[in-house]
Amino acid sequence: MRQGRRREAGRTGAVLASAVPFAALLFGFAAAPAAAETREFPTQAGTVLVETLATGLVHPWAVEVMPDGALIVTERPGRLRLLRDGKLSAPIEGVPKVADDGQGGLLDVALDPQFATNRTLYLTLSASGDGGYGTVLVRAALSEDGRSLADVTEIFRMDRFTRTTHHFGSRIAIDKDGSLFFGIGDRGDGDRAQDARDHAGSILHVNADGSIPASNPYRGGTEGRAEIWSKGHRNPQGITFDPQDGTLLTVEHGARGGDEVNNPQPGRNYGWPVITYGKDYSGAEIGEGTAREGMEQPLYYWDPSIAPGAIAAYRGSMFPEWNGNLMVAALKYQLLARLERDETGAITAEERLFDGEFGRIRDVIVAPDGALLMVTDEEDGAVLRVSKAPTQ
Template sequence: MSFRTSLCAIALALALTPAAAESRSFDTQKVKLRADIVTRGLEHPWGLAFLPGGDALVTERPGRIRILTKTGLSAPVKGVPKVAVGGEGGLLDIAIARDFERSGTIFFSYAKPARRGTGIAVARARLNREGASPRLEDVKVIFEVAPKSKTKWHFGSRIVVNDDGTLFITTGDLSQEMRAQDMHDAAGAVVRIKPDGSIPADNPSPDGKKMAPEIWSKGHRNIQGAVIDPVMGGLVTVEHGAKGGDEVNHPEAGKNYGWPIISYGTNYDGTKIGIGTAAPGYEQPLYYWDPSIAPSGLVSYQGNMFPEWKGDLLVGALSFQLVSRLHRDAKGKILDEERMLEGEFGRIRDVIEAPDGAVWLLTDEDDGAVVRLSRGDKKSE
């Protein structure tokens, strides 16, 4: 059985677990959706990564990693380091290495506690599933933001394994806005590192003279969705604005995306942010929302289950509790938006394209769920 075939098999098997008996249908502009609850009982799930051979890893913000199989959720994986839980902080995203089948390596991001505050950190570890209790071994922090902050907000953070094996890591400004404009501070940035934490030679400033060597792009407020996009090439991200001004961006090496100098939003008290919506030296977003939908989770849909969505962006929304489908042309220009499932499942924290082309959602709730979206019409998978 091939790697992709085995993943497709488990995705279908998971959809047939007892919890999946909770099935509902929804009409959208182009397709009829079937929504199945794969599992409940997750406390504020944040990220999900499919494993070869079958299962999926899911993080819970209070500091747990669970393994989702066709029989249900595992007990928490042992060996997760202590996380700072509060506000938006906790255990956040998770991803697997390209050589996972050989190495067992995973990556996860979390709010790391320290004497003088907290900051986002990314660790690598080896997942050992031998024996009765799965556990993490050889845990090593490969990146962290310094200095730390007393804040509990704006950590980011997504991990994207690039086609070349490097990691893109998104960070928030830690509610200290001007850190996003400090070129030697990894807060408010997209970071690019190798899997061992070292710096790629083709980063914008690997010598660290113009900006910190790990930095790919700057001027970001709080990126909570990121994906490698075959349509535009490279990374596409979604980030939170303040009151309005949520953005879709295409972060390119060495460029500045403006926060908090330019923004399409306002401060929460209605006052102006920075100097306006545009200025020389700062990049414009591909798209923005006003009012804010609080975007979290992003997919550039490439699957076969929904050919009508091929090349579109699917974005989760926290405050508006929906999935936004951004329809694009062949060059990646966003043409229009469809808002789906509004208010049906609560706050949508993450959106994941499964190997079989289904779309999985994580709901950011005390009793969080994993939801699988598949075709509900006669053109079934």
């Protein structure tokens, strides 16, 4: 069985009160007074620095790096902001209204591969509609001054809205052809994850205009919804491509245990709720066990659950020791899990970083210089940067 291994990193490090923030050199940030702290932590790759770039965000959910080095950040209540020169912008105008209820709200942001010339970005969010709430994917253009969105177009809306306010998913990964992969949870009803004619509990795949890619397994629409790529997912909140080999990777929440890393393949079934390595929150068994013919096994799972919020495949120059590793943001244990992979892609070991030090880590991405950027899902949420400490 592919049980998660745990090797704990050291926890609290010294506050480097006199350190010059390295991000100021890279991104042009001038650290704001409330966001000047830099702390030091030991890891298996050596000492790392965690710099607080900004605080005061309300449940930030996602961060991306813009071509000019500024950061764009979502806040779950429905705000989209820029972080530039150590300062947060006013909320960007034109963001669609979100259903800010339970786990819902403004979720992911992703920049089009041609953003530098077309200013196009994509958002996932929970919206209200007939029957309750559901997940929506939106395309828009950011103005040159970064103050507003224009040409806001809904390119996907899930098929059945319900009153539940959890398991919306939903992150976005953009393939090399510009098409979009994103996840939607089972919306609190596990049976929906086994219905190929229901968007819930799926990884979905659409073109940038919302049309259906030729590679989708149900493109004809007779055996399943045309947008569906794979089924049997409980609540996939992390999705990414390995930039080196194009492998699609997801991470999803289990129940009481059973969080999973998967490599979704077209038309495959990843088991929820028929098979799982977790149990119900009551302690009761779920489904038939951990395996069934015709259903896929995870690449890796956690028991107990760490509540994963995002996944990134590390390819960067700052931490060559981490080349090919997977970075998983975790909410429940408030940590960053680093997963080592062998030459076949199998996950072989885990190191846990920053356990309990910064709160609920919701997102993690690899910045262009190889540093990691994270956000914390808190009432007073922060943007953090992880870099290698200078050698003495």
